Each structure stands twice: as structure tokens, then as C-alpha cells.
Amino acid sequence: MEPTWQHTTVLLNEAVTALLTKPDATYVDATFGRGGHSRLILSRLAPAGRLIAFDKDLEAVAAAAQIADARFSIRHAAFRDLGELPPASAAGVLMDIGVSSPQIDNPARGFSFRNDGPLDMRMDTTRGQSAAQWLATAPVEQMREVIRDYGEERFALQIAKAIDARRQERGPLASTRELAELVARTVKTREPGQDPATRTFQALRIFVNAELEELQEALEASLDVLAPTGRLVVISFHSLEDRIVKQFIAKHSRDEVDRRAPFAPPKPMRLKSLGRVKPSDDEVRANPRARSAVMRVAERTEVAA
Template sequence: MTDSSSAFIHRSVLLDETVEAVLTRPDGIYLDGTFGRGGHSRALLARLGPQARLVAFDKDPEAIAAAQAVGDARLTICHASFADAAAHLAALGLPRVDGVMLDLGVSSPQIDDPARGFSFRFDGPLDMRMDPTRGETAADFLARADERQIAQVIRDYGEERFAVGIAKAVVARRQAEGPLQRTSELAQLVARAVRTREPGQDPATRTFQALRIHVNAELADLEQGLSAALAVLAPGGHLAVISFHSLEDRIVKAFMAHESREEVDRRAPFAPPTRDLRLKLLGRIKPSAAEVSANPRARSAVLRVAERTGAGVV
């Protein structure tokens, strides 16, 4: 396979804004939970001092290869989900970090490589795994799941109102001609099942998003990863998270909102809080018009930033 780090271009979204948001001290310890092709990591390393450390995570072996090619002794790369960050950092002797950045979703090299099966725009194997060395492919799931399971995934993770019709079509196709194997087959099937669509959006958009999220357990990873980030952030450390669709952003927003509130016992409202706030919200940033013009994939991005408070740290 052609090395996607050279064959496919990846433009990091909200690059300067994210680095500025996460950087608290030049010689600190930082975590990049989604290395991708390393745009945010490289930009952060350029701002860090010689004694700093950056630990990066990714599930994609091609991202790991890109990280190994950086050639910076301050960078440590882990072939794992950022949901497991706390255990990996502990093994490295780094119980606390000064900043965590997460750039969620799928990267441009993954989308643009037909062999990865993420895009309905190219014909390729119906794979969609972030880590193609393990786990169930999208084709595997569609070959074994029943109509109810398929509809639930497409509805819950794609917010697709025609989920039942698409699921019926998948099962009917499976019974008549065998399981779906190619991205083009799925895209054509969805196009026939979806009766109307928002202007400018391909009928298969929501279904492909849903299957990708399901195959990679993205939302479960995000929830666990946010908890891990909170556990390893030192007081004063910053958490910066870029989301690209409403399901991700809803989880990030709710997590930050919950952790930025004190909890009190409603039966004793004047008693001390039962839990102190653990995050202070610092802001929400959207890409500029110039960035969206230069990189249309930035259009839906949202960067949320919060600071770890000193209260409640164990």
C-alpha cells in the first residue's frame, strides 16, 4: 500500500487555536490523543522547550508510522486508543500532564484512501476500521447483524430518519445476492433507499458516518478518553477537544459542563458541596471563514477548551 502520509494531504483543523489553547508551560508534559498525521503534535513540539515531553496516541498503524518518522526525542508514540491513556502514561512514569488535545473523527488520509473504505466517493473494500489489524469490518457487521441492529446503528450514530428502510434494503440484498463487500455497493443501495436528502449532502453520508462510529466504538472511546484526560491533567492543565459532528460535540459539551459544576445534596442545600468542580470552561472556538474556504472539511469543527482546577485532584 502506498504510504498515505505522502500520498494524501491532511490539513489540521484549528491548528494554531488548538496549540495556543493547550499550551500552559513550554517545558511541560502533553498528550495528543489522536495523532493522525501529526499536524497538531508538530505545531506543539515547535512551541515546546528541550525538556518537554509529548505522548501521542493513535489506533491507525499508518499514523504510528508517521509519528515514528518525526524524529523528535521528546515525542513518545503509543499504538492504542486514547481511552487507555492513563494506564500508558503510568507505565511511562508520567502520572500527570499539563495539557491534552483531541482531534476527533476520521483524518483526510483515511477518507481519501479507497483501500480504507471510509468514503462513499471511492470504490473500495467496506472496511472502515481505524486499526485495520484488528476488529470487525463494516462489511462483517452488515453481513451478520439483523435488521433491527442495523437500523439502530444507522439511526443512533447517523441520525438517519430512513434507517429502517436502509436496514431492510441491506438484509434484502444480503438474502438475494450475498453480503455487501464494497463501498460503492453500499452507497448505491442507500441512494435507492433514501427518498430525500438535505441539499448538497450525499444520501450515504449519514449511513457511512454511523457504520464508522460503530465499527470503531468512537463514542465509547470518547467518553472513556475524556474521563482519562481529567484523571491525568494536573491542576492548571488544559483540555482542548475538536469535534466534527453533533454526536461528538454533545458528549464533549455535556462532559465539560458536568465537570464544571459543583454538586450539592438537594436534601441539605446549605451544606458544603458533595463534589467540587473539576474543570473551568475557557471557551468554544469555530474555524474562521478563511480556514473553511481553504479547507471545507473544517466547516463543522468545534474546539472546546477547559482548564483543570485544583479542587478534587487526588
Template sequence: MAEAPRHTTVLLDEAVDALLADVDGWSNGLWVDATFGRGGHSRRILARIPPGARLLAFDKDPEAIQEATRIDDARFSIRHAGFSELADLPPQSAAGVLLDLGVSSPQIDSPERGFSFRFDGPLDMRMDTTRGQSVAEWLADAPVDKIAEVIREYGEERFAGPIAKAIVAWRQERGPLGSTAELADLVAGAVKTREAGQNPATRTFQAFRIFINAELEELQQALEASLSVLAPGGRLVVISFHSLEDRITKQFMALHSKEVFDRRAPFAAPRAMKLEVLARVRPGAAEVAANPRARSAIMRVARRTEA
């Protein structure tokens, strides 16, 4: 039997250090690992939080939920849900929230999940395989303009139009695309030039994964929810792996780290800022050398203010 793909948690020490910087002041605190993945961050958090504290995790992936059953710690619980459901937690109930937005190695390296063009498998890409449309199902009848829009906006792909037209032409001639190999070959034929060292299908696969899982919309919802959920002094830590995620996170933190003046009431006191931006962290050279998937990671850290 082949060995299951292993996952190396990116920025493990840096993220947990940032999240738990004020851990001594939260003897009964609640921390949230909003993207459990394969549990690297959660296990390290549990090793460091006080005996009376708790850790709540979220994940949409049934395989992640199964992995979480291996954690034997009464302080730990997990919900089979996306991290946008942070909004269901009571206001000011959390001492810290961690969002690791990366796709785990077992997801990428499992052909049956359909995330990677490196393996031939069903064209799925759903984080939660128990619900929703797969990429193959969506592409079976999506209009060419919508396909091009998704590839352009979520993949930042300049050949979005030719790729979308090639997908529609394929399904008209041969029926719907069904496998990752078919999609990768089709994209390679439609993309005329590509950056050195990058597979022509990289941006298209990213775009379809983000779209089919509504990743950016869910990130925005989770960030907004964090303002309500975090207690004053609580930490927000977000690890992004591509520019779209990082841009949303950066703009969110910047927006809420400023005093807001109401132009309709120029003499009124400004609305106080809600976040204090603390850090932006990239993986070191040693981590990138040991785990090339870490090279695009950016971690941003903020603290909920007293307001």
C-alpha cells in the first residue's frame, strides 16, 4: 500500500508564537484554528495553551475531520464547517484566531481529489466532498464568458479567453471534461507562453479551485467575523499563499487599523480603530529549501484593540 501523502505545516513556529504571544493572560481562553488541515498548528497550540484553555477547530474536508479524531485532548473540539462560520461564535469569546489558507499536501497529492495537474484523477477540487458541484460538473454547462471570467479573476490568467473557448470546444466535440489530465493538456494547448518553471495549467487550476470552493468570499466573511469574535487584545493570524488572498487580508487589516471620520459629522469624534497591525512575516530560506511549497506564503498578524 502506498504511503499516504504527508503534510509539512508552513510557518508553524512563527504562527503559533504570534497567536499565543499573550497566552499567560488567558488562562481560560478559547483559541480558534479555523483551518485544521492535518492538524500541525492545532497540535502545537494544544502543547502550549494553559490546562484550562480550549481550542476549537474548523474544516470543510471530511479527511481533516477524520484526522482530528486522532487528537486525544479534552480541550480540543472540531466542527465540520468552513471558517466563515466563525460568525456563529459568541462576541468577544476568542483569545486568538488562526487562518492558514493553504491547501494541504494530502489534498494536493491525492489524485482522487483532483486538485493537481501533476496526477490524473477526477476533476473535482471540492474541499468538502460531501456537498456542492465539482469542477467537472460546473464546466459541463458553464457559459464560455463565465469560464473566462473565473480564470481571469481568480487565476490572473491573461489567456483566459482562449482557455475558456478551448474548454467549450472540447465539450462540444468530445463531451464534458472529466479528468485533471484532460484539463491540463487542453490548457497547455491554449496557453502560448508561460513563466519559466511554471506549468501552463497552474493559474487555471488555481482559479477553478478558488471559484468552486468560494474561497475568497469565505475569507472575507471570516475576517469580518473575527472582529466580532476576538476579545480585546486577541490575536488574528492569517497565512496566505497567493496574491488574491493576501490582498484581501492586507486591505482588511489596513481598513480596520485606522480611525474613521464621518464626513457628515465633521466635529464628531472618530470611530476608533479595531485592529493594530503587528507583523508581516515570510518563510526563511531554510524553510523554503526544506519545503518549496512555503515559498509563496505570507503571514500577517494583528491584535484586536480595546475599542
């Protein structure tokens, strides 16, 4: 029997409460995962309400297919594809960014250094290069930039050189264990309690899936999809993501002045920030993976851009 990979949804009640202000409206769960948020949204929707979910992971789409509710639909698509929805059609858009527990815990997906598996890391296994394929040919300087910028790893150059030396001597890396052991031999110091490979694995996952670029595109698309007073709720798990969300909300929470036309009236602000929420101490004790989560909430303004 295939193992069932469990996922504990972070900030479940907080996110759905912030999102759902009109039970008879249409909502978007842009990152279905294993459906924790979606199921709670459906439990609170009125009969006339609708929920549209997105996920590019085929396993997540298969999990969504088990929801027998006429108000619900799932799209096998990245959340950057939000813009395909009609303008001003949603009363709320929820984004739970990053990798889910089933993806991390299943060695066959290649996201984790804790169990050996193929070095894949793709959220959508039907397209794109795996981490192993990219590492087999990437120039040292490009590997250094990816590991430094997406993993905030200060030993990025040493790791990139070690990967290059390994593939010249013995061929490309093929498994998560091979990469984790190579990084452990290369990184001599690390924060207490953190595996030396943590930052490198994070960097490769973000790069292979173009996560930061997709987040930026999804946020921009949400402005068009959200109806006036609609809510944008975004949960992120590391500083690179949260910085993008914070800056995006801040940018659109003020009137924009076109410096090329200083006498033209400013474009009215498109969002109103409603603050941020962190998991409670009780939630972090029950689910340690929640400890780095940050939820930011904003509301689409009444004034059209």
C-alpha cells in the first residue's frame, strides 16, 4: 500500500476568516496543496458560493478530485495563471506559498535532504528541468548566484565549485543524499540545529520552480481578479517570499504618482493593508513547520485603477 503523506494546514482558521467576507460570492484558493483551506472555505460558503482552486502538482489535483461539491472546481495550473479568471470576479484570493508537507515527506519528490530520493524538486513533474538535470550542466557562476540569492547561503561559491568538481570526477549528482553529503562536506559551520544542506535545497527548489517570479506574477494578477473590497490573503514561509508580498502590498497601498507626468493626477491606491498575523505559540508547538509562517492580508479598494 502506498503511504499517505499528511499535511497540517498552517493558520487555517485565521486565513479563512480573513478571506471569507461574503459567503455567497466566488473565492480562489490559488495553491490547493492538500485542500485544508479549501475544505474549510467550502464549509463556510453559502449554497450560491463558489470556490476555484489552482495547483500545478498532479498529486494535489488528484486529492482535489476527491471533493464532491458542485461549488468547487480545480485547475491543473500554476497560480501565476490567476489572470485567466474574469476581471473583478473574486471576493477573495488565498495564496499559501511554498512546499507542502506531502512534497517534503515523500522521498520520491526530491525536496528533502532527510531521506534519499531522486534529485527532482519540481512541483509540476510534467514539465521543466529537474534539479539534477540543471545541476548537471549549470556553470559554476550561475550555481553560485542561485544558491546565494535564493538560499542566502554564504558558502555558495564553495558549494558550486564542489558540485562542479564532483560532476567532472564522477559524473552528475543524481540523488538528494549525494547532494546533502556534498554540501555537508563543504560547509564547515552552520547555525545550531540547522542541517548544512538546508539553504542549498531551498535555493534549488525556488529556482527550479521559479517560485519568486511566479509569486510576483500571481500578486499582480490578483489585482485584476479581485472585486472591490475583495480580500488578498498570502501566507509565506521565508523572508524572500514575505519581502515580495510586503513590498507589493505597500506599493499598492498608496497613491501612485507618475514622475514622467508630475502634473497628472495620481493613480488611486489599489489595496488597503489589513496587517499581518503569525501563528500562535500553541500552533507552533503542535506543528513546528508553522514557526516561520507570516500571513499578510489586504483589501482591494473600491476605486478602480
